[in-house]
Amino acid sequence: xxxxxxxxxxxxxxxxxxxxxxxxxxxxxxxxxxxxxxxxxxxxxxxxxxxxxxxxxxxxxxxxxxxxxxxxxxxxxxxxxxxxxxxxxxxxxxxxxxxxxxxxxxxxxxxxxxxxxxxxxxxxxxxxxxxxxxxxxxxxxxxxxxxxxxxxxxxxxxxxxxxxxxxxxxxxxxxxxxxxxxxxxxxxxxxxxxxxxxxxxxxxxxxxxxxxxxxxxxxxxxxxxxxxxxxxxxxxxxxxxxxxxxxxxxxxxxxxxxxxxxxxxxxxxxxxxxxxxxxxxxxxxxxxxxxxxxxxxxxxxxxxxxxxxxxxxxxxxxxxxxxxxxxxxxxxxxxxxxxxxxxxxxxxxxxxxxxxxxxxxxxxxxxxxxxxxxxxxxxxxxxxxxxxxxxxxxxxxxxxxxxxxxxxxxxxxxxxxxxxxxxxxxxxxxxxxxxxxxxxxxxxxxxxxxxxxxxxxxxxxxxxxxxxxxxxxxxxxxxxxxxxxxxxxxxxxxxxxxxxxxxxxxxxxxxxxxxxxxxxxxxxxxxxxxxxxxxxxxxxxxxxxxxxxxxxxxxxxxxxxxxxxxxxxxxxxxxxxxxxxxxxxxxxxxxxxxxxxxxxxxxxxxxxxxxxxxxxxxxxx
Numbered sequence: 001x002x003x004x005x006x007x008x009x010x011x012x013x014x015x016x017x018x019x020x021x022x023x024x025x026x027x028x029x030x031x032x033x034x035x036x037x038x039x040x041x042x043x044x045x046x047x048x049x050x051x052x053x054x055x056x057x058x059x060x061x062x063x064x065x066x067x068x069x070x071x072x073x074x075x076x077x078x079x080x081x082x083x084x085x086x087x088x089x090x091x092x093x094x095x096x097x098x099x100x101x102x103x104x105x106x107x108x109x110x111x112x113x114x115x116x117x118x119x120x121x122x123x124x125x126x127x128x129x130x131x132x133x134x135x136x137x138x139x140x141x142x143x144x145x146x147x148x149x150x151x152x153x154x155x156x157x158x159x160x161x162x163x164x165x166x167x168x169x170x171x172x173x174x175x176x177x178x179x180x181x182x183x184x185x186x187x188x189x190x191x192x193x194x195x196x197x198x199x200x201x202x203x204x205x206x207x208x209x210x211x212x213x214x215x216x217x218x219x220x221x222x223x224x225x226x227x228x229x230x231x232x233x234x235x236x237x238x239x240x241x242x243x244x245x246x247x248x249x250x251x252x253x254x255x256x257x258x259x260x261x262x263x264x265x266x267x268x269x270x271x272x273x274x275x276x277x278x279x280x281x282x283x284x285x286x287x288x289x290x291x292x293x294x295x296x297x298x299x300x301x302x303x304x305x306x307x308x309x310x311x312x313x314x315x316x317x318x319x320x321x322x323x324x325x326x327x328x329x330x331x332x333x334x335x336x337x338x339x340x341x342x343x344x345x346x347x348x349x350x351x352x353x354x355x356x357x358x359x360x361x362x363x364x365x366x367x368x369x370x371x372x373x374x375x376x377x378x379x380x381x382x383x384x385x386x387x388x389x390x391x392x393x394x395x396x397x398x399x400x401x402x403x404x405x406x407x408x409x410x411x412x413x414x415x416x417x418x419x420x421x422x423x424x425x426x427x428x429x430x431x432x433x434x435x436x437x438x439x440x441x442x443x444x445x446x447x448x449x450x451x452x453x454x455x456x457x458x459x460x461x462x463x464x465x466x467x468x469x470x471x472x473x474x475x476x477x478x479x480x481x482x483x484x485x486x487x488x489x490x491x492x493x494x495x496x497x498x499x500x501x502x503x504x505x506x507x508x509x510x511x512x513x514x515x516x517x518x519x520x521x522x523x524x525x526x527x528x529x530x531x532x533x534x535x536x537x538x539x540x541x542x543x544x545x546x547x548x549x550x551x552x553x554x555x556x557x558x559x560x561x562x563x564x565x566x567x568x569x570x571x572x573x574x575x576x577x578x579x580x581x582x583x584x585x586x587x588x589x590x591x592x593x594x595x596x597x598x599x600x601x602x603x604x605x606x607x608x609x610x611x612x613x614x615x616x617x618x619x620x621x
Contacts, residue, residue: 047098057102060102069245078205101194110241110245121166121185122189123191125169125193177209207248251329256305260344268392295385304457306458311332311465334399335397348385349383369382407463407468411455412456418448418451421448435538451483453483482572482599484572489602492569494515516565
C-alpha cells in the first residue's frame with residue numbers, strides 16, 4: 001500500500017524508461033541542448049606552443065565581438081561558441097575548454113577593465129608557489145604570501161595590492177562568489193587550471209560577474225606555468241565606460257544577503273526581552289536567540305533571492321540590474337523583504353527537523369542544533385522558526401493588500417503540508433521498505449519534499465508584484481520539474497567522492513534511504529540480481545572497508561542507473577525550459593532560465609588533470 005498522498009500529481013507522465021530514452025532537444029533560439037554530466041578531461045588540453053595559444057586567443061577576441069552582450073551566457077551556450085570557433089579554425093575538440101575560457105574573457109574584458117581597481121579581485125592558485133621551501137603558510141583565506149621572491153606570486157600580489165585589488169591565493173568558485181555577493185568586489189582576474197575554470201563557469205559567469213581568466217599550462221598542481229603577459233594585459237589597465245553592457249543577478253543576490261546581514265533587526269525586530277537581555281542564551285530568551293542565529297547564518301539564500309528577483313522582474317522595466325554601474329544598492333519595500341525572509345525561515349526550520357530525522361551532525365560547517373544541544377531543543381527551535389515565518393508574513397501587511405497576505409499565507413501553509421507529507425513518506429520507506437519503492441513513487445516523494453519551497457518562493461514574488469492568475473498553472477509545474485531534477489542531482493552527488501570533500505560515497509543508498517537510483521535499480525534488475533539487491537539492502541551488517549559501496553556502485557553501473565538518472569535530469573530541465581519559453585514577460589522568462597541553470601547546475605565529474613600536449617599528440621591519441 002502506497003504511503004504517498006493520493007492527490008499528489010505525477011511528475012513525469014511517461015515511464016521512467018521512456019523518459020530516460022528520449023533525447024533532450026530544444027528549438028528555442030539561443031538556448032542550446034544542455035550536455036549531460038560527464039568527464040570532460042579529454043576536452044581540457046592546453047596547446048603546447050605559445051604560437052597556437054596566441055592564435056586561438058586572437059580568434060576568440062574577434063569571435064566575441066559578434067556576441068549578444070545584453071545578458072550572460074550559460075555553460076551550454078559557451079560550449080556552442082567554443083565548438084563553433086574550433087570548427088572555424090579546424091582545430092580538434094580537445095582544445096574546447098581552452099577556447100571556451102578565451103571567448104568568455106573577451107565577452108567580459110571591456111566590462112572588467114571598466115571596473116575601478118578597488119572593485120576587483122586577483123585570484124591566484126597556490127600551485128604557482130615554489131613547491132620546495134615555500135615559507136608561506138595558509139590561513140582561512142588561502143596562502144599568506146611572504147613575498148620572498150622565489151616565485152611569481154609576489155610580483156602580481158604586490159602590484160595588485162598597490163593598485164587597490166583584493167588578492168586571494170586560493171582556489172574554488174564558491175568562496176569567490178560568496179565574496180562577490182557580500183559586496184566587496186565586482187569582477188575577477190583569475191589564474192587557474194582548466195579544471196578549476198570549468199567549475200567557475202556555472203557559479204560565477206552565469207551570475208553576470210565580469211571576469212578575465214588566464215589558464216595554467218597544466219593542472220598537476222606543482223610548479224606550473226602560464227603566459228604571464230596575459231595577466232598584465234588586464235592587471236594594471238583601467239578603461240572606464242559610461243555604462244556596462246551585460247545584465248546580471250549579483251545586485252539581487254546582494255539585496256537578498258543584506259536582509260540577513262544588515263537589515264535583520266528592521267525586517268524582524270527582536271522581542272523586548274531579547275533586545276534588553278544581558279544574557280541572550282539565558283532561559284527566557286534562549287529559543288528566540290538560537291532561532292535568529294539559525295535564520296541569519298548559513299546557506300545560499302536562494303529562496304529569498306528568488307522572491308526578490310521575481311518581484312523585481314515583474315515590476316521593473318529591465319531584464320536585470322547591471323553590477324558595478326552604480327554603487328547605490330537595490331532597495332525593496334519592507335513588506336517585500338519580510339516575505340523574502342519568511343521563505344528562508346521556513347526553509348531553515350525544515351533543515352533543523354531534517355537534520356534530526358537524518359541524524360546529521362553538521363550543517364554549513366557548524367554543529368547541527370540537536371548535536372550541539374539536544375533533540376528536544378532542536379525540535380523546539382525548528383517550530384519557533386516556523387512561527388517566525390508566519391509572523392514575518394503577517395507583519396508585511398502594512399505594504400500589502402489583505403488578499404495578498406491571505407494568498408501568501410495559504411501558499412506557504414500548502415507548501416509546509418506537502419513538505420511534511422513527502423518527508424513522512426520518505427521516513428516510512430527508509431530501511432526494509434525501501435525495496436518496495438517504485439521509481440514513480442520515488443519521484444512523487446521528491447516532488448513533495450523539494451518542489452514546494454521553490455514554488456512558495458516563486459509564487460511569493462509573483463503575488464507581491466500583482467495578481468498571479470496568469471502564472472498559477474505554470475508555477476507548480478515549473479517547480480516540480482526543477483525540484484525533482486535537483487533531488488536527482490543530489491542523489492548523484494552522493495556518489496561523487498570528489499565533491500564537497502565527501503568522505504563516504506553512496507551513503508544514502510547504504511542507509512537504505514528511498515532514492516530514485518535504488519528504485520530504478522530494483523525495477524531494471526533481473527530476478528536474481530533483484531534478490532541480491534534486496535538482501536543487500538536488508539543486511540545492514542558491517543562490510544570490509546569500502547566493499548559495500550563498491551558492490552552497490554557496480555550494480556548501479558551494470559544496470560545503467562547513473563546514465564538513466566542523468567537522462568531524467570535532462571528531461572526535467574527540458575520541461576522546465578519549455579514552461580519558461582511560454583512566459584511572455586522577457587525579464588521573468590530570463591530569470592526562470594537562470595533559476596534552471598543555477599538549481600540544476602551539475603558538479604564537474606572527477607577526471608585526470610588538464611595537461612599541456614602537442615597538437616599532433618591530440619590528433620593521434
